Amino acid sequence: MKHWAGTVRTPGMALGTLCEPGQDARGNIVAAQEFTLAQALAVEGAAGIVTGHTPPGSHVAAVLGALGVPWLDGLCVFPDGYGHAAVLDALSGRLTLDPDETCVQNARTAARALAGGLASLRERACRVRPSAPDGAPVKVLATLNDLSQASAALAGGAEGVGLLRSEFLCGSEAIPSEDAQTWAYRSLPGPWPVVRLLDAAGDKPLPGCPPVRGIRLLACRPDLLRTQMRALLRASAEKPLRICYPFVTSPQELRDARQLLETCREALAREGVPTGRLEPGAMLETPAAVLTLRSLAEEASFFCLGSGDLTQHTLGVDRGDAGGLYDPRHPAVLRLTALAAREARRLGKDLCVCGPLAEDVGMARRLAALGVRALSVSAPLVPHVRLALG
Numbered sequence: 356m357k358h359w360a361g362t363v364r365t366p367g368m369a370l371g372t373l374c375e376p377g378q379d380a381r382g383n384i385v386a387a388q389e390f391t392l393a394q395a396l397a398v399e400g401a402a403g404i405v406t407g408h409t410p411p412g413s414h415v416a417a418v419l420g421a422l423g424v425p426w427l428d429g430l431c432v433f434p435d436g437y438g439h440a441a442v443l444d445a446l447s448g449r450l451t452l453d454p455d456e457t458c459v460q461n462a463r464t465a466a467r468a469l470a471g472g473l474a475s476l477r478e479r480a481c482r483v484r485p486s487a488p489d490g491a492p493v494k495v496l497a498t499l500n501d502l503s504q505a506s507a508a509l510a511g512g513a514e515g516v517g518l519l520r521s522e523f524l525c526g527s528e529a530i531p532s533e534d535a536q537t538w539a540y541r542s543l544p545g546p547w548p549v550v551r552l553l554d555a556a557g558d559k560p561l562p563g564c565p566p567v568r569g570i571r572l573l574a575c576r577p578d579l580l581r582t583q584m585r586a587l588l589r590a591s592a593e594k595p596l597r598i599c600y601p602f603v604t605s606p607q608e609l610r611d612a613r614q615l616l617e618t619c620r621e622a623l624a625r626e627g628v629p630t631g632r633l634e635p636g637a638m639l640e641t642p643a644a645v646l647t648l649r650s651l652a653e654e655a656s657f658f659c660l661g662s663g664d665l666t667q668h669t670l671g672v673d674r675g676d677a678g679g680l681y682d683p684r685h686p687a688v689l690r691l692t693a694l695a696a697r698e699a700r701r702l703g704k705d706l707c708v709c710g711p712l713a714e715d716v717g718m719a720r721r722l723a724a725l726g727v728r729a730l731s732v733s734a735p736l737v738p739h740v741r742l743a744l745g
């Protein structure tokens with residue numbers, strides 16, 4: 356037996372064979388020094404994850420964390436460990452290769468106990484009423500990277516979908532067709548699910564897209580957004596939806612988006628295709644957006660505060676930073692969050708905090724005390740955040 360120590364990113368216990376990203380991950384432990392985003396999005400049915408280095412604020416971290424399987428970071432067992440049997444103890448932070456029979460039995464017993472623990476955690480979480488220190492209810496919603504995470508989120512007590520990162524529905528090859536997108540948006544659970552318009556970024560490029568951020572795509576590739584808007588409008592005929600525009604910094608961008616949306620609605624009407632209610636909202640991901648929230652509110656019915664990008668653009672530190680400077684708990688980020696919550700409440704608009712600050716379970720009560728009345732977090736964290744506010 357050989358042992359390595361790592362940092363627990365998602366607690367749990369897993370047994371399997373260590374394999375590379377790209378191999379069949381089902382029932383195995385996928386291991387790599389660094390995952391690309393495409394590799395992280397392609398992991399399906401893995402028993403566990405082992406990484407050498409994953410910056411906590413990165414999109415790769417958001418995707419791997421949302422899988423909810425045991426994950427250890429900071430290990431260097433590549434490539435020699437591939438093909439070996441392994442026990443991933445993401446409770447004490449230890450990876451064992453070629454485990455003996457006793458180690459395997461102990462891991463199986465621990466994994467069974469953890470599975471029972473998850474059922475009772477969810478049950479307790481569904482019974483509490485998450486609330487702020489002043490007694491006001493706080494909604495706990497789900498951030499989804501794909502639809503397969505929806506049932507786990509609901510089982511943990513999610514009251515709906517606070518954010519669908521629609522760009523993650525795209526494989527590395529192509530943006531899904533209008534029909535495929537319509538089906539996906541129709542399938543979202545809960546009242547008024549929030550679908551974010553395609554949001555490309557440096558570490559999440561979109562296939563065939565110029566490297567521009569969020570809503571800025573409207574100026575150079577309106578055709579890509581037209582397909583998505585048509586799909587959202589078609590889905591809204593069956594269920595009212597919220598459409599959230601990413602990386603907005605001015606009300607003019609929201610007006611331009613509204614115009615394109617109306618053009619799509621008219622085209623669908625001419626084709627005899629029914630459409631329904633689609634409420635527009637804006638991501639708050641830059642200090643500019645937070646500080647001009649009032650003018651954005653002229654065009655936005657609700658706001659999602661993306662704390663990952665807000666941290667990056669407030670502190671001037673890349674989300675991939677590994678030097679410890681990337682800190683969503685920084686006082687400047689918290690003051691902007693409190694300001695946004697206060698302004699939104701004064702204007703009677705919903706505001707939901709998502710991203711790493713919302714997913715920091717230890718911050719849930721503090722955010723509620725700052726005036727935040729909705730948090731959107733990955734499916735595995737939903738019961739934990741509910742209990743922290745219960």
Ligand code: PEP
Binds near residue numbers: 417554661665710
């Ligand atoms: C964020 O910035 O916090 C957010 C939720 O958006 P994304 O992580 O997809 O950039």
Ligand code: MG
Binds near residue numbers: 640661663664
């Ligand atoms: Mg963002």
